[in-house]
Amino acid sequence: MIRNRPAVTRISDAVAGGLEKRILEGSLKPGDRLPSERDFSAELGVSRPTLREAIQKLISKGLLDTRHGGGTFVTDRLDAHFVDPWQEMLSGHPLLHSDLLEFRQMLESHAASLAAERATNVDIERLDTLYANLDSVYASNDVKACIDADVAFHQAIAEAAHNVLIGHMTASLMRVIHGHVSINLEHLHARPQRWNQLRSQHHAIWQAIREHQPETAARAARSHIEFVRQSMTDATKEVERRLSALRRQGEL
Amino acid sequence: MIRNRPAVTRISDAVAGGLEKRILEGSLKPGDRLPSERDFSAELGVSRPTLREAIQKLISKGLLDTRHGGGTFVTDRLDAHFVDPWQEMLSGHPLLHSDLLEFRQMLESHAASLAAERATNVDIERLDTLYANLDSVYASNDVKACIDADVAFHQAIAEAAHNVLIGHMTASLMRVIHGHVSINLEHLHARPQRWNQLRSQHHAIWQAIREHQPETAARAARSHIEFVRQSMTDATKEVERRLSALRRQGEL
DNA sequence: TTATTAAAGTGGTCTTACCAAGGAAGGGTT
DNA sequence: AACCCTTCCTTGGTAAGACCACTTTAATAA
Numbered sequence: 001m002i003r004n005r006p007a008v009t010r011i012s013d014a015v016a017g018g019l020e021k022r023i024l025e026g027s028l029k030p031g032d033r034l035p036s037e038r039d040f041s042a043e044l045g046v047s048r049p050t051l052r053e054a055i056q057k058l059i060s061k062g063l064l065d066t067r068h069g070g071g072t073f074v075t076d077r078l079d080a081h082f083v084d085p086w087q088e089m090l091s092g093h094p095l096l097h098s099d100l101l102e103f104r105q106m107l108e109s110h111a112a113s114l115a116a117e118r119a120t121n122v123d124i125e126r127l128d129t130l131y132a133n134l135d136s137v138y139a140s141n142d143v144k145a146c147i148d149a150d151v152a153f154h155q156a157i158a159e160a161a162h163n164v165l166i167g168h169m170t171a172s173l174m175r176v177i178h179g180h181v182s183i184n185l186e187h188l189h190a191r192p193q194r195w196n197q198l199r200s201q202h203h204a205i206w207q208a209i210r211e212h213q214p215e216t217a218a219r220a221a222r223s224h225i226e227f228v229r230q231s232m233t234d235a236t237k238e239v240e241r242r243l244s245a246l247r248r249q250g251e252l
Numbered sequence: 253m254i255r256n257r258p259a260v261t262r263i264s265d266a267v268a269g270g271l272e273k274r275i276l277e278g279s280l281k282p283g284d285r286l287p288s289e290r291d292f293s294a295e296l297g298v299s300r301p302t303l304r305e306a307i308q309k310l311i312s313k314g315l316l317d318t319r320h321g322g323g324t325f326v327t328d329r330l331d332a333h334f335v336d337p338w339q340e341m342l343s344g345h346p347l348l349h350s351d352l353l354e355f356r357q358m359l360e361s362h363a364a365s366l367a368a369e370r371a372t373n374v375d376i377e378r379l380d381t382l383y384a385n386l387d388s389v390y391a392s393n394d395v396k397a398c399i400d401a402d403v404a405f406h407q408a409i410a411e412a413a414h415n416v417l418i419g420h421m422t423a424s425l426m427r428v429i430h431g432h433v434s435i436n437l438e439h440l441h442a443r444p445q446r447w448n449q450l451r452s453q454h455h456a457i458w459q460a461i462r463e464h465q466p467e468t469a470a471r472a473a474r475s476h477i478e479f480v481r482q483s484m485t486d487a488t489k490e491v492e493r494r495l496s497a498l499r500r501q502g503e504l
Numbered sequence: 505t506t507a508t509t510a511a512a513g514t515g516g517t518c519t520t521a522c523c524a525a526g527g528a529a530g531g532g533t534t
Numbered sequence: 535a536a537c538c539c540t541t542c543c544t545t546g547g548t549a550a551g552a553c554c555a556c557t558t559t560a561a562t563a564a
Contacts, residue, residue, distance in 0.1 A: 069526035
């Protein structure tokens with residue numbers, strides 16, 4: 001008489017809860033499309049009716065939306081309430097980038113601190129694999145892969161903090177920043193010394209979280225973003241310098 | 253090519269809508285037991301999975317309740333129907349509530365710190381008048397006015413931090429929290445000692461910002477929200493205590 | 505009468521199958 | 535070559551039947 005059932009008696013409830021958590025934490029972003037019901041149910045290890053019950057619940061909560069023959073999507077209403085205004089603001093006003101990085105510094109240092117406190121073994125295993133991946137792609141020359149790995153790493157830290165707002169905010173910020181990161185990474189990639197500093201910073205954050213040292217983790221994250229801020233302004237200055245040079249050439 | 257389907261493309265939606273209507277109209281009273289899923293699905297002319305999807309939706313809406321092996325019943329309390337999506341999320345997920353306050357603690361302490369650094373004379377003048385107003389309404393018995401003054405005060409601090417993200421984020425959080433603040437304030441207002449603690453905390457934040465002491469301001473803000481968190485949990489416990497007392501009386 | 509137990513009823517889940525709507529690839533027309 | 539239309543595949547929507555787990559109830563044995 002073994003009860004292998006989880007605490008939630010209804011499997012559909014467990015599925016719905018898991019999905020809701022992933023949506024709120026941001027790992028399932030608004031607009032994302034879920035796998036087909038057949039694939040997803042197999043992936044989750046439940047039957048299709050059960051998956052459907054979970055989906056229907058989340059639909060009634062306004063978190064999901066289905067299109068017959070099209071697929072199932074994450075509603076973008078969360079964005080409408082929280083982030084959309086930012087996208088608009090930031091796209092039109094590059095001046096806000098420093099504000100954004102300042103905010104990110106606060107957010108990620110806090111996230112790192114909480115992650116160091118609360119990270120479960122599962123979280124740490126996930127961080128381990130993501131860090132290993134991050135370190136390996138940094139050794140390559142694929143800047144695009146570096147961005148993806150970097151985003152995934154920081155997102156995992158945010159989720160290890162076990163605060164849905166921090167998870168969601170981090171995901172939002174990542175999406176907003178994404179485009180600007182590439183410029184910065186290109187800039188850094190041309191400077192091997194700084195490039196290696198970046199790697200050691202990630203290592204420091206990773207280690208501090210692994211060893212459950214909140215203060216150290218917070219400091220490491222803070223100085224990491226500080227470093228990014230600095231090189232970001234450097235990159236911007238260089239771009240402007242080149243632009244003015246080009247402009248001079250064009251005017252000659 | 254006749255489309256005999258109603259406006260609702262999903263049969264489960266139609267079933268859920270019909271049931272909800274019957275419940276709200278009173279033909280299905282709170283406490284009533286529905287026919288078994290097999291009988292009911294036959295009666296409605298739909299399949300059992302479809303009926304179940306409809307039922308799950310109404311469960312997530314808080315209209316129905318199921319007991320494994322027992323039956324499906326109409327929920328006793330019919331409330332929380334026409335509320336904000338965010339409010340709904342908060343009410344349905346108490347864990348989000350603590351997450352929210354944790355996030356707010358981070359946000360506002362940082363905002364206070366930055367405000368202490370960057371507040372201009374104009375900012376400080378604004379804070380002076382808002383604080384004076386806050387202190388005066390706290391002496392009155394108008395809890396509603398207290399909320400407004402409190403929100404305005406904290407919002408002004410966030411704007412004095414001169415970071416648009418912090419300002420925007422604070423505004424969003426304030427909107428979300430607004431409803432729950434009232435419960436907390438009612439709770440505190442009945443306890444003069446704690447009520448005065450609240451006033452002195454506001455005073456401490458205000459002074460620290462005026463005198464440009466970031467560390468002091470951050471500490472004051474942090475302990476202020478910590479105080480709010482504590483009294484919030486106290487208030488929740490008291491509500492639960494009252495509820496259980498009422499329940500005991502009802503059973504006698 | 506009381507306690508135990510067996511059976512019937514009910515929600516929870518799985519499997520299989522078919523229908524309907526959307527989308528993309530291929531073939532035909534202009 | 536460009537455009538439109540058909541066809542087929544994928545995906546969500548529904549149905550039917552079976553089995554499991556839990557609850558209730560009633561029959562049975564003490």
